[in-house]
Amino acid sequence: MKGNKGRSTLVVLGRTKLGLPAVLLFCSLFCLAGFFGSILLSQNIPVGGVPRVRVLEELEEEGEWRAMAHGETGESMISSIPFQVLSWKPRALYFPEFATAEQCQAVMRITKSKLRPSTLALRKGETEENTKGIRTSSGTFISASEDPTRVLDYIERKIARATMIPRDHGESFNVLRYEIGQRYAAHYDAFNPSEYGPQKSQRVASFLLYLSDVEEGGETMFPFENGLNMDIGYDYEKCIGLKVKPRQGDGLLFYSLFTNGTIDPTSLHGSCPVIKGEKWVATKWIRDRTKELM
Structure with missing residues (x-):
């Protein structure tokens, strides 16, 4: 609109008009919530904050094990033997x-x-x-x-x-x-x-x-x-x-x-x-x- 140069753009949500700074703030909060939510899900932490034991197969599929440098009598690979x-x-x-x-x-x-x-x-x-x-x-x-x-x-x-x-x-x-x-x-x-x-x-x-x-x-x-x-x-x-x-x-x-x-x-x-x-x-x-x- 004419005469609106230099003013912040307005966004209408319902009946509430939000300025650009407020929009940016809300977007940031949503991004942070999504980020921390994905971390909690990846850690298998259920409601109540008690972590579940992750089964061996999950660890193997995700490739989270890394072989370490080993001694002369050691082995070059990680092995798993269920018991x-x-x-x-x-x-x-x-x-x-x-x-x-x-x-x-x-x-x-x-x-x-x-x-x-x-x-x-x-x-x-x-x-x-x-x-x-x-x-x-x-x-x-x-x-x-x-x-x-x-x-x-x-x-x-x-x-x-x-x-x-x-x-x-x-x-x-x-x-x-x-x-x-x-x-x-x-x-x-x-x-x-x-x-x-x-x-x-x-x-x-x-x-x-x-x-x-x-x-x-x-x-x-x-x-x-x-x-x-x-x-x-x-x-x-x-x-x-x-x-x-x-x-x-x-x-x-x-x-x-x-x-x-x-x-x-x-x-x-x-x-x-x-x-x-x-x-x-x-x-x-x-x-x-x-x-x-x-």
């Missing part, structure tokens, strides 16, 4: 899909012809005769270096990452097969010096890789989980307590020792009888010293 804590007493962790079905089948294939009746480490006063029936599986020992497929090499490296205990602290794999009715009565993987004599090294942890599904039975059981059943005159042949059902490719890690090096009494465990099907498992016992010092 679930099954128990703190004993410390037991479950690793879903730790190995593929093809890898499991390869291990069964290369060890099947080598299976022999399983044996026991005998306590003072025990003999093979008076311990019959405690462990009725068949099995064999095989090191990763003896596997031409190199599947066990891959699995051994992955176990080292999962446990944060170097490979050279592990015994050879003990591959076991349990047929219908076969089991392993409750026992400890660590060796009590008062029962087995002085030990040069001790088993810290055990990693079980289930090589097959089991239709019924065959669970790994922890009868003393969280201190239960320890004062009832427990029958070591019963299958009670925390039970872990075998699923092909899944892994189970549990620790036999406390962090001070003494035996965890709740780490007592066994294998329930197979009722239907067949159970295959590869066990890796991990020591507190390297192979050269065992």
Whole structure:
């Protein structure tokens, strides 16, 4: 309009006339609100201000992990191994899909012809005769270096990452097969010096890789989980307590020792009888010293 030179432009909102400075102020406020709102949404902070735990898949998809410079014995990539804590007493962790079905089948294939009746480490006063029936599986020992497929090499490296205990602290794999009715009565993987004599090294942890599904039975059981059943005159042949059902490719890690090096009494465990099907498992016992010092 004529005669309006030098005046601020007017904007009409409803019946209210706003000058240019006011318009700019409102625009700035809207921009700031949008900016901070996008930050809150990206942080997954719901109403109430409590942040949600962001799942691993989201982090991986968004590419938020950056590999760090590493030492001579380190690795150049970041790896993720999903797990679930099954128990703190004993410390037991479950690793879903730790190995593929093809890898499991390869291990069964290369060890099947080598299976022999399983044996026991005998306590003072025990003999093979008076311990019959405690462990009725068949099995064999095989090191990763003896596997031409190199599947066990891959699995051994992955176990080292999962446990944060170097490979050279592990015994050879003990591959076991349990047929219908076969089991392993409750026992400890660590060796009590008062029962087995002085030990040069001790088993810290055990990693079980289930090589097959089991239709019924065959669970790994922890009868003393969280201190239960320890004062009832427990029958070591019963299958009670925390039970872990075998699923092909899944892994189970549990620790036999406390962090001070003494035996965890709740780490007592066994294998329930197979009722239907067949159970295959590869066990890796991990020591507190390297192979050269065992």
